[in-house]
Amino acid sequence: xxxxxxxxxxxxxxxxxxxxxxxxxxxxxxxxxxxxxxxxxxxxxxxxxxxxxxxxxxxxxxxxxxxxxxxxxxxxxxxxxxxxxxxxxxxxxxxxxxxxxxxxxxxxxxxxxxxxxxxxxxxxxxxxxxxxxxxxxxxxxxxxxxxxxxxxxxxxxxxxxxxxxxxxxxxxxxxxxxxxxxxxxxxxxxxxxxxxxxxxxxxxxxxxxxxxxxxxxxxxxxxxxxxxxxxxxxxxxxxxxxxxxxxxxxxxxxxxxxxxxxxxxxxxxxxxxxxxxxxxxxxxxxxxxxxxxxxxxxxxxxxxxxxxxxxxxxxxxxxxxxxxxxxxxxxxxxxxxxxxxxxxxxxxxxxxxxxxxxxxxxxxxxxxxxxxxxxxxxxxxxxxxxxxxxxxxxxxxxxxxxxxxxxxxxxxxxxxxxxxxxxxxxxxxxxxxxxxxxxxxxxxxxx
Numbered sequence: 001x002x003x004x005x006x007x008x009x010x011x012x013x014x015x016x017x018x019x020x021x022x023x024x025x026x027x028x029x030x031x032x033x034x035x036x037x038x039x040x041x042x043x044x045x046x047x048x049x050x051x052x053x054x055x056x057x058x059x060x061x062x063x064x065x066x067x068x069x070x071x072x073x074x075x076x077x078x079x080x081x082x083x084x085x086x087x088x089x090x091x092x093x094x095x096x097x098x099x100x101x102x103x104x105x106x107x108x109x110x111x112x113x114x115x116x117x118x119x120x121x122x123x124x125x126x127x128x129x130x131x132x133x134x135x136x137x138x139x140x141x142x143x144x145x146x147x148x149x150x151x152x153x154x155x156x157x158x159x160x161x162x163x164x165x166x167x168x169x170x171x172x173x174x175x176x177x178x179x180x181x182x183x184x185x186x187x188x189x190x191x192x193x194x195x196x197x198x199x200x201x202x203x204x205x206x207x208x209x210x211x212x213x214x215x216x217x218x219x220x221x222x223x224x225x226x227x228x229x230x231x232x233x234x235x236x237x238x239x240x241x242x243x244x245x246x247x248x249x250x251x252x253x254x255x256x257x258x259x260x261x262x263x264x265x266x267x268x269x270x271x272x273x274x275x276x277x278x279x280x281x282x283x284x285x286x287x288x289x290x291x292x293x294x295x296x297x298x299x300x301x302x303x304x305x306x307x308x309x310x311x312x313x314x315x316x317x318x319x320x321x322x323x324x325x326x327x328x329x330x331x332x333x334x335x336x337x338x339x340x341x342x343x344x345x346x347x348x349x350x351x352x353x354x355x356x357x358x359x360x361x362x363x364x365x366x367x368x369x370x371x372x373x374x375x376x377x378x379x380x381x382x383x384x385x386x387x388x389x390x391x392x393x394x395x396x397x398x399x400x401x402x403x404x405x406x407x408x409x410x411x412x413x414x415x416x417x418x419x420x421x422x423x424x425x426x427x428x429x430x431x432x433x434x435x436x437x438x439x440x441x442x443x444x445x446x447x
Contacts, residue, residue, distance in 0.1 A: 019075055022082040025117065026066040030059045033089060036110075044100055051096060058092045061085070079128055086132065090114055094139040102147030103157035111136050112167045119171030119178070129175040133168025140164055233273065240270050296442035297333035299323070299372060303363065306340035313348050314361075321363035329372050329439040331419045336439070339415050339423075340376070342408040343435045347378035350433060354381035370441040371421070377434040383427040391425050 033055050040051040065085040068074045074081050090111055097105045115136055119129050144157055244267045253259045300323050307319055344361065351359040356379070365374045383391060392413040409423075416423040416437045427433040 018078045018082065019069060022078060022085075023066055023069060025082070026062050026069075026085050029085070029089060030062050033059050033062075033092075039106075043106065047099060050099075054092050054095065058088050061088055083128060083132065086114060086118060087135065090136050090139055094143040097140065097143040098146040100147075102144045103154050103160060108140060108160050108164070111140055112164060115164070115167045115171050119174040126172060126176050126179065129172050130168070133164075133171060137161065137164045137168065237270050237273055241267065244270065295332050296328060296330050297336075299327035299329050299336070299365065299374070299439065302333050302337045303340060306337050306344060309337070310341055310344045310348070313345055316357075317348055317351070317359040317361060319344070319361045319363070321365075323363075323365045324367055324372075326367075327365065327372065328442045330442040331439055332415075335415045336419075339412040339437070342412050343376045346408065346435075347376060347380065347433070350380035350382075351378050356381070367441070368438075371438040372441065373436070373438050375434050375436045377432060379432050382429040382431055382433045383425060384429055388425060388427060392423065 037048070037052050037055055040048045040055075044051065062085045065081055065088075069078065069081050093107050093110045093114075096107045100107065115133050118132050140161065244263050247253055248260065248263050248267075253263060303321060303323070307314070347361050348359070351361075358379075360379045362377045363375070364377075365372055367373070392409050413423045420440055421438040423435065423437040425433065425435055
């Protein structure tokens, strides 16, 4: 936190601190003032009636100030309000000293207690504490002079003045160091809070990295599996394809429509096996660094691969696309296939959750300057407004516990960002949702 911001925050916290302690001190002062009636009865019984009236009046005034301190206007001026109510007992004590024994009166102790409380208990500023101590000393001098009828110079007066001056000095020192201690404590708390925020951000980044590493490990495993499948499956598939082609040329197959139809279906099945293994290999082998910059592919081909790979999830879903003739873009085809698989999978899950048929996914793309703008839109229940800004956060998911980690869109967002684009979400809750991203046009000369 910067220094001005730290001081601003400290001032706000100190205002609340001062209000709390000032109210506590005011109520404590009222109790002590009223308990002092016992002292009046023991020392000056002939003055008890007038002293009791003074005590009740001062206690009532302090109570009124305490009530006023709960208003917003007073809270902005809490130090002055505290100064005001703390000065009331000093005025009362000074009057009592003048009305009793002057410099010999025991009431000067009350002034000393008030001075100490201003520096030790109440959160006064240094200059306010010094002014309060000076006023208290002047009130004592005025009270003694009023009682004696002249400037008092008795030993008791001199000693009491020295004690009051010492109390004011000690209180000022306490005020200075208390203020420093409060600020250092607040600064420490602010630094701890800032470190906690940084730690939370670090943990969030680590969780994101962990999720991406898990995803990369899964993709690497799929790539290894796909490579093995491509080698092991292609040979028998090619043999089957050759056998089917030979069988289709036989006169018996040509003359029998049922046999010919079965052979055609078998050939299409073998072609599908080849496509699946090829798509898996393309999806799993991702590029990085310079390879990403040099890579180029036809977006239409990537989209067709993604649609085939999610074919088992998209039954009874009408998927259509409107693409420009030229869809050659720069980047990592496998990574974009992964993004499309995630977007299509989320769209299908959302539509099935809404259960409003027909299920439709519309994929459109158009060139804007040198960027291919892609939109994947479904007619599902859409995204709730309060969730729209959070859908790309790592581990944020609206699925049931155990149904998803909430990493798919976060990783997809990072993939598109790595390609120099932006993945964004649009939705009308209850009607539709759309995921939009853009890719750079390829400048490959061999296009």
